[in-house]
Amino acid sequence: MKNLSTILLVLVVLGYLGYKYIYQAPKYSDGEQLPGFEATLLNDEAFELEQLRGNYVLVDFWGSWCPPCRQDNPNIVKLYDEFNGKQFTDAEGFEVVSVAIETKKERCVAAIAKDGLRWKYHIVLLDRFKSEIAKAFGVREIPTKYLLSPSGKILSVNSSYDDLRNMLDSKLK
Numbered sequence: 001m002k003n004l005s006t007i008l009l010v011l012v013v014l015g016y017l018g019y020k021y022i023y024q025a026p027k028y029s030d031g032e033q034l035p036g037f038e039a040t041l042l043n044d045e046a047f048e049l050e051q052l053r054g055n056y057v058l059v060d061f062w063g064s065w066c067p068p069c070r071q072d073n074p075n076i077v078k079l080y081d082e083f084n085g086k087q088f089t090d091a092e093g094f095e096v097v098s099v100a101i102e103t104k105k106e107r108c109v110a111a112i113a114k115d116g117l118r119w120k121y122h123i124v125l126l127d128r129f130k131s132e133i134a135k136a137f138g139v140r141e142i143p144t145k146y147l148l149s150p151s152g153k154i155l156s157v158n159s160s161y162d163d164l165r166n167m168l169d170s171k172l173k
Contacts, residue, residue: 032154034059034146037133039099042109042122052121054092054150056083056168061137061144063101063128064111069143073115075161079168080119087173091150094168097121101128101142 036049049057060076062069076096083094096119100108108124111117125131129140137144147155147164155167 033152034148034154035136036152037136039123039133041120042105042112042124043120047121047123049097049152052095052097053152056088056091056094056150056155056171057148058094058096058164059099059137059146059148060096061099061101061134061139061142063142064107065102066142070111070115072143072161073111073117077116077118079161079164082165083168083172084119088168088171089173090171095119095121098123099133100124101131101134101139102126103128 034049038046038048041047049059058076058079062073064070080094080096084096085093088094096117098112098117098119098121100111100123102108102124103126105124105126108122112122123133125134128134134140137146143158145156145158145164147157147159147167149155156163159167
């Protein structure tokens with residue numbers, strides 16, 4: 001009976017890991033071209049991801065209700081402060097696009113203020129993971145981050161702060 005319990009436990013763990021790998025993995029990976037999208041920013045301006053071509057862009061899917069996202073926000077602020085406005089060998093600059101997966105805009109606005117997210121590109125998806133943008137990017141789990149090259153190709157998916165910093169630092173003039 002003990003062997004049967006162990007086997008069942010192993011099967012449950014393997015099933016969960018398979019679910020995490022297949023279902024929750026981001027849709028795109030390194031080297032792929034990220035699809036463009038259009039949205040309205042929090043300040044009601046129209047936005048197209050395409051308008052940031054020529055820059056390194058970190059597209060950050062997050063939520064005000066997500067503890068790991070909120071814990072990661074200070075690192076994104078550090079990246080932005082360190083690299084926004086810098087000269088790169090192959091890019092005009094560095095930008096962050098925050099895409100909040102939410103049900104209430106007010107919570108997102110409060111989190112942006114509290115966490116000091118000072119970049120201008122903030123998008124709120126009020127229907128959470130059911131939104132067209134979340135579906136198009138295969139975002140089923142947050143935080144999910146894509147670092148894009150100046151041509152829009154994915155340089156990394158869900159990299160650590162140190163890895164992102166090293167990648168960007170290696171491209172400075």
